[in-house]
Amino acid sequence: MIDQKIKIGQTVLKSPIIGASGCSGWGPELIEYNKQDIIGGFVTKSVTLNEKIGNDSPRIKEVSSGLLNSIGLENGGLDYFIENKLPLLKDIDCAKFINLAPFTNEEIHIMINKLEKETGIDGYEINISCPNIRKDGFNINSNVKKSVNLVKDIRKLTKRTLMLKLSPAFNESFEIASIAEKEGFDGITFTNTYLGTAVNIDTGKFVFKNKVAGLSGPAIKPISLWNVYKMANTVKIPIIGVGGIRTIEDVIEFMMIGASAVQIGTALLVEPTILTDISIKLKEYCKENHIEKIRDIISTINGEEK
Numbered sequence: 019m020i021d022q023k024i025k026i027g028q029t030v031l032k033s034p035i036i037g038a039s040g041c042s043g044w045g046p047e048l049i050e051y052n053k054q055d056i057i058g059g060f061v062t063k064s065v066t067l068n069e070k071i072g073n074d075s076p077r078i079k080e081v082s083s084g085l086l087n088s089i090g091l092e093n094g095g096l097d098y099f100i101e102n103k104l105p106l107l108k109d110i111d112c113a114k115f116i117n118l119a120p121f122t123n124e125e126i127h128i129m130i131n132k133l134e135k136e137t138g139i140d141g142y143e144i145n146i147s148c149p150n151i152r153k154d155g156f157n158i159n160s161n162v163k164k165s166v167n168l169v170k171d172i173r174k175l176t177k178r179t180l181m182l183k184l185s186p187a188f189n190e191s192f193e194i195a196s197i198a199e200k201e202g203f204d205g206i207t208f209t210n211t212y213l214g215t216a217v218n219i220d221t222g223k224f225v226f227k228n229k230v231a232g233l234s235g236p237a238i239k240p241i242s243l244w245n246v247y248k249m250a251n252t253v254k255i256p257i258i259g260v261g262g263i264r265t266i267e268d269v270i271e272f273m274m275i276g277a278s279a280v281q282i283g284t285a286l287l288v289e290p291t292i293l294t295d296i297s298i299k300l301k302e303y304c305k306e307n308h309i310e311k312i313r314d315i316i317s318t319i320n321g322e323e324k
């Protein structure tokens with residue numbers, strides 16, 4: 019019997035495979051295609067305090083081995099989420115993380131305080147790294163002082179699992195992760211998308227109204243893998259590795275290099291059952307390689323131990 023369980027904060031994942039924010043819908047859409055008793059869980063699309071209509075179209079462009087997106091955090095706001103989406107999550111039996119995207123400290127306090135009154139939530143992934151808000155791709159993540167201020171007072175608001183989602187676009191992310199660790203966060207989700215762009219050569223203009231967009235998919239995998247390695251040498255709390263994962267081999271690489279669990283985003287848009295498929299393959303891999311506990315793979319690169 020292979021033990022696939024991974025613990026992040028208060029949450030025990032049945033498998034280290036999680037659906038990434040923005041590509042897992044609000045949960046039920048993902049569970050239509052994936053088995054809740056096999057996968058680790060999912061992260062909802064980002065919720066902001068107030069409704070956001072998102073960016074003008076086009077919002078998505080396929081590029082070589084990847085995807086550029088400029089969604090701009092479209093969602094109905096926290097109250098809409100609590101009333102219309104959260105009730106649908108309650109009967110789902112895998113880890114359910116709510117991705118919260120605050121613009122100020124006050125906003126994250128209001129959001130967590132409201133959600134603490136609700137059930138059916140395993141934890142929060144705080145997203146300060148969305149590249150699709152400003153025209154230069156900057157966000158709270160690009161400013162250490164703002165990030166530290168935001169991260170500081172969150173732990174006392176909840177006993178639920180707390181993860182911080184950071185950007186690979188700013189070196190500041192490593193310093194911010196260290197501070198989040200000291201402030202009691204349970205995990206670092208690394209990485210969000212990379213800053214990229216595209217030009218429409220017929221019009222001579224940027225494809226996206228915001229100019230900049232977020233690059234995801236297989237194109238970013240080797241860079242994310244390296245970033246996760248660097249992050250694993252920065253913090254001791256679990257790292258949830260994200261970026262271009264699409265195969266069982268990718269998952270093993272991320273875990274060997276230091277990730278305790280992984281999230282899959284863009285690949286879900288192409289292979290909607292991928293979370294179940296990879297969770298099953300992971301078990302087979304363990305059996306073939308005489309690995310009893312999946313967590314024994316974590317940080318085994320070059321014999322290094324976490």
Ligand SMILES: Cc1cc2nc3c(=O)[nH]c(=O)nc-3n(C[C@H](O)[C@H](O)[C@H](O)COP(=O)(O)O)c2cc1C
Nearest residue numbers: 038039040064087145210234235261262282283284
């Ligand atoms: C269409 C799309 C929408 C996304 N929306 C969000 C979002 O709302 N919040 C968030 O934290 N990340 C969002 N992401 C980023 C993903 O969660 C993930 O960090 C990133 O795409 C890298 O992983 P991947 O290469 O497996 O897609 C989005 C990504 C895509 C492709």
